[in-house]
Amino acid sequence: MARGGRVCIIAHSHPEFSKGGGELAAYRQFETMRDAGRDVVFVGASEIGTQYAEGRQIETVMPFGPQEYVFSFAGMAEDRLAWEDGFQRGVLVDFLAALDCEVYHFHHYWRLGTDLIDALMQARPDARFVMTIHEMLAICLHHGQMVKTRSRELCRRESPLRCLACFPDQTLERFAYRKATLISVLSRFDSILHPSEFIRGRYRDWGLTGPRDPVLENYLGDAILALPREPADPGAMAHRFGFFGQPTSFKGLDVLLRALPMALRGNPDIVLTVFGAEREDVLRLFPTLEPMVEAAGPSLTFAGRYDPLDAVELMRSVGWVVVPSVWWENSPVVIQESRRAGTPLIVSDIGGMAEKVLRGVDGLHFKRAAPVDLARVMTEAADPALRAQYGASVRDVIGRDEFLAALDAAYAPRDSGRAAE
């Protein structure tokens, strides 16, 4: 147990500089532990400091608030998995080691570096090391997506030859070195926390089997957990659908926009609101979708960017949250926020989405990347009775006490921890 010992949370970013799910999860963990009276320090990578370091001198590690620090990763290699500047790595390792923590809890390895982790483990052999996994970058060179580069087909298993098919300019040896380096370091952790069963399976298949590896959902934070979860009016909400997030090619917004005209033919009352992007943003990325967007007329609205802190409130303004990602997703925070809001979901039938949205309980599934099937499901979901059914059954997210207890188990010394499992 680390209830009394100091914990250092080391993250690949700080939510002050970027709002990705991983850094939000890391920082919310820091706030939660701090507010629970734990001795905890947050150290996050800083893009701003890194950019500044390209032109001027800057300290490698800088204070950023009470028990908070940020560091520049300007000395890292281009892929941000190792340090080219051994001196800067040494500065950071010395700083982290001197924090005298009982537990070093990493969120991600990207922008932190396998060599830094290795050096810190050698500097603090008495400490325990925990890692929260946020994506599959170790397994897949294609941004950790496990989607084939040429065909955009889903990839189900890593192997050097499969990877070579996606990256023919690489070598088999490079894949071997990359995997061995990552797996060598990750295997030494006392605990690896996976936010979903899906991603745990992928890492186990990849070969990461040594550490304890419980599934622990990311915690949304006390503030969001404190929001009331009130039932919505199914009659008013059933035909309102919402998309939340960036309109990247992997998020499947194009699938949703192709499905919308078909869904409208089944139920002209359906409306779709896209949160996170303007119309121009979407058409810049998907110019061929302009006819569909025009045809949707007033049934389609672009709400622009939103503050993540407002996400749960915004999700209450729609009857269904659609997550049409064409890649696996691991544990999308959108799904957690939607469940927290009490809004059922319609998701692609793969990976972390299918796992986190229990069919028949939290929402509906559709065939990944199939607009026709998504249109069918949207038409079906626009029924107020079905909306009422799912509004009542959609599960809430992990609570604070359960989350902290799971952390304590992960922080326990490995032997006793194993005995307890």
Place this chain on the structure above:
Amino acid sequence: MVGPVGDELQLGLDCVVALRDGGRLLVGSARAPADAEATLWLEAPDGQPCPIAQIRFHPGAGPKPNDTAQPARNFTLLVRQLPVDTRLVLQSGEARVAIAAEGPGEAALARVLAAWPAAAGFALLSDCAADPALQPLLAWPQRPFGVFADWLGGLGTVRGRIVENLPEIEEAETLTSLAGEVMVVVRGSTPFPPEARLEALPLGLQPDASGRGEAVALPLLDWHVVALPQALVGHGRIDPAWLDRLSTLDLVLQLQPRPDLTRWLRCRPRAATVPDMLDAICRTTPFAEPTDASGAAALDLLRLVVARREGFLAPSLAMLAAQRAAPDAAGRLPRLGLILGADDPLAARLFQVTAPEFEGRCDRLLVMGDAAEAVAQPFIRRGRIPVAVGAAAVQALRDAAGRAGVLAVEAPRFAAFVAAGRPADAFSHPLGAADLARLLALHAAAGCEPALADSLARLLRLHRTRQGEPAFMPVQRGWSSPHAAEVVNDHLARLWCIGMAGTAANG
């Protein structure tokens, strides 16, 4: 010195060169009637013949250069001992001329050689290779190649393989292998007749303590020449021990593209891998694809050379392979770590996080590969064990033979073991002294790449090959023909797999 010159018998002595241990080389010319048998001999003061170790005659101008009535011969005559007042005698029947066996020394010999037809110089150089007593001629007077310096300076020199100023010859490609082989492929502008001839004489410079080179003519242990339609191919061997001692090795070629024409060339052979050297046999024309006839003849020759190689290489390889099976003392020897195939700087990341695996097992580490410097850096920064890369690593490995056990790890395979969670398995088969001796022998006899690391990787592959698996990875290069590739790869596979039972040689 020119002795009494009669109308029929003429005898001249140009020089008498003192050799080691009392030996003498007498160089001169003689003329005798064409229809009468003549004898050249040495007469001691007591009238008895003085033993002659060797005597050679060459066509020459004779003591009276303008006298062409009778055939003349230049001669070189070697004696182990030359008593005082010995006379040189030319006798034909009752007629005889005799002169004192005295004359100027090596300076005169250099002038004589430069004036004589080139064949005489080549013959004398060949005698130097065959008889150590004559080797001092390559050092006197105080200049490289001694009395032959001017003679060699007059030969055509081949730079690369292109032969200039000899219209009947396009290329002279000369190669050496680590096994001490010499391969000469002379490609003509027109087909060579079957009676075309080719001789080769290796000539090296051996650095002495002062840093200057001492010239040495080397005997060929064997020499086989075949005239193909468009190439003359010669294959022979010198003692491979010489290769480590010489700073340079040249080949002096004497070739007769047709019976009435002799040419001499001086070439600097290229150090070649075995596949490169053997494939040269099948590159029978300098420009175009070989004709079917010349290609088939070249393949036949290639098969002959391959069979000859296996004849002289297989016994020692078999002996070394048998030693490998004996219990090895590697575990008690100092531990030398070796990372092979460190060709990608990305591998440095892996060794950065796995360095203790090596530091706990090795007293010293060698790193070989294109990215050896980068891969060595993590170990150098940590400073726990000494690290060597590049030529120093290769030398350390050679020095280790018989003195150290080697934990050889191929970087990509080590990565595979680490990824499988079993890094210790990468160190489970240390190489002992017998393995290192076998490695050096295989590298010389069947090395596929210049780098010793490639041969070591192939040896490790042999060690881990299970029954039915291909033990030899075929060589991929720009072969002159697929047929040559097949013959050479089969040959290499047989050499590599000597001593292995039940493995598939062909990869």
